[in-house]
Amino acid sequence: PGSPRTPARGVSPAVRGLAGRKRSRREMEAESPVGARLGEPSGKSARKRLELPRDAEPGSPGAVGRWRLQRVRAAPGAAPGSAPAPGAFGAACPALTPCPLPAQEDVAELRGRLQRMKVQGPVPSVPSGTSSELQSRLERVRQLEQRVRQRRAASGAAAGPGPAGDTAGTAPAGEAGKKPPAYQRFHTLAQDLPPGLTLPYKFRVLAEMFRSVDTITGMLFNRAETVTFAKVKQGVQDMMRRQFEEQHLGQIKAVYPSSYQLRQEKNVPTFGSGGKKSEYQLTLEPVLGEEEKVDGRPHLSASRLLERRREFHRNLVNIVREHHRAFLAALSPPMVVPEEKLTRWHPRFNVDEVPDISPAELPRAPQEDRLSTAQEVLSTARGMLSPKMEKALANLALRTAGAGAGEPALSKAPAPASTSSALRGVSQGLLERIRAKEARRLQALLTRDARQEERAALLARLPAMARLLRGVFVAEKKPALGMELLCARLADSCPELVAPGEMEKHVRLFAELLPDWVGIHALRTDTYVKLDKEKDLGVVIERLNKAAKEAGAL
Secondary structure, eight states: OOOTTSOOTTOSOOOTTOTTSOOOHHHHHHHSOHHHHTTOOOSSOSOOOOOOOTTSOTTSHHHHHHHHHHHHHHOSSSOTTSOOOTTSGGGSSOOOOOOOOOOHHHHHHHHHHHHHHHHSOOOOOOOHHHHHHHHHHHHHHHHHHHHHHHHHHHHHHHHOSSOTTOHHHHHHHHHHHSOOOHHHHTGGGGSOSOSSSOOOHHHHHHHHHHHHHHHHHHHHHHTTOOEEHHHHHHHHHHHHSSOOOHHHHHHHHHHOTTSEEEEEESSOOOSSSSSOTTSOEEEEEEOOOTTOEETTEEOOOHHHHHHHHHHHHHHHHHHHHHHHHHHHHTSSSOOOOOGGGOOSOOTTOOGGGSOOOOOOOOOOOOOTTOOOSHHHHHHHTTTTSOHHHHHHHHHHHHHHHHHHHTOOOOOOOOOOOOOOGGGTTSOHHHHHHHHHHHHHHHHHHHTOOHHHHHHHHHHHHHHHHHHHHHHHHHHHTOSEEEHHHHHHHHHHHOSSOOOHHHHHHHHHHHHHHOTTTEEEEEETTEEEEEEOTTSOHHHHHHHHHHHHHHHTOO
16 A cells, blocks of 8 residues: 555646646646645655644653644544545644654653662762861951952052042042153153253153244244234144143243243234134233344344253253252262263153143233132122022132132152161161262262263273284284274274274273383374283283273273
8 A cells, every 4th residue: 555645646637738848836736735735745755854833842742742632633533544634623734743652661761760760879968077178268268358458458548548439539640650652751862962961851842842932933023923822823733743732831931931021912913813803812022132133123033043942941951950959869878969060860860750840820811800709709799699699608708718728738758768678787887888989979970071971982992992902913913003004903803883083092092091011103104003912911901991990981
């Protein structure tokens, strides 16, 4: 007998007009039996996947029971191999074979497993010693956590008196402790200048701003045009690509008070700059002498611009000198260096940590009939307000006055010098002598002029150059060489790039320090150098190192 799922061939009636042409899929589905249309496997497919409702899995008991009920209702009196009628109860569901019920052997095996699980003994309890050890470890973790919290609280209290939940107070502290960028901290390394009294980066920017302001003011002033802050601000920002505000102008006025005369003027032509002619504007006028006049009118010449720029730079250096003097006085022991002999800053003096210049007060536009405090409002509107409003204003004025008087004055006292923990047990007299010697060495370093600096640089090169000098004489196999030939040979052998003219200074310094080793003899028009090759080179280098240390080159 054929399978109930396989439809018999030739059951479907023949359709006229279909012979000789390809039939569409809809026509083929119309010819197929009901079971095939509802998901039964056709002759081409060997299997058909069993699809169950989403709320029941294939192996769940509910699915098995539902399929069993479906089989019973689908064909109560039909043969087991017959398909359900199109209108019968099971016609809507595919007539697929459900999962078979578990056999008796499987049920017996499951019961045996369940019995063995019940027979097994209870779960062994944790030994008492283990639980006490875990509790002790937990107690130690809690103690460590408590210590960490206490240390954090102590560090927060030492960092600032503000409340712990105040996030606005902690942000400025983080910004203040942030290091400036590297191009600001190491800006002196990019300058082709000898080490000296360098300025902080912010002071150099301010000096550049003053140069720009002077240039623009000179152009406007020489053509008899009123110099306003709005014109100067736009010009400086175009030249420097930086923001220029009234605060910078106040700093310039504080550094060089006699540079400009500032006023608030009215009815200044704006020429489409956006401001009203009736408004007050801040104007600048350079302060010039009586002798600086052209055709009876003051004129800001290029030479005067250079003089003003140098004067501004000197004032900036003097401001840094004041902070440097305070730094030297706070050292242990204190150092006193004459200002006219100071040629460089102390090595531990951080120039870029010099505080900003406090801007000078600029003239403000007059403001008539404008009240700013509660006391002014109360005195002006006396008798026009209700008694309750007058009382409220009086209380506000008292609170404002009390808050202003209660602010403590901040004083900056230098921290006392404290002995490091690594120096405990060392004699105090020895420490004082070492500090005094270090102070003398630093004082000599701070007061070294350009000629002494050049001599120290020459002395630092002599120990390494002594070997080259002896090697040249040994290679030439002559007791004496001409100065030009010797300098050329040394310049070729020296690892540093030194000109022959500079090399002659080194040779003459050799003759000055070691006359018993190097001798210079002038014969007619030529100069010859004679070297004692029998002298011990180690002794020579030792004497050169000693001379370099005494000069502070090493």
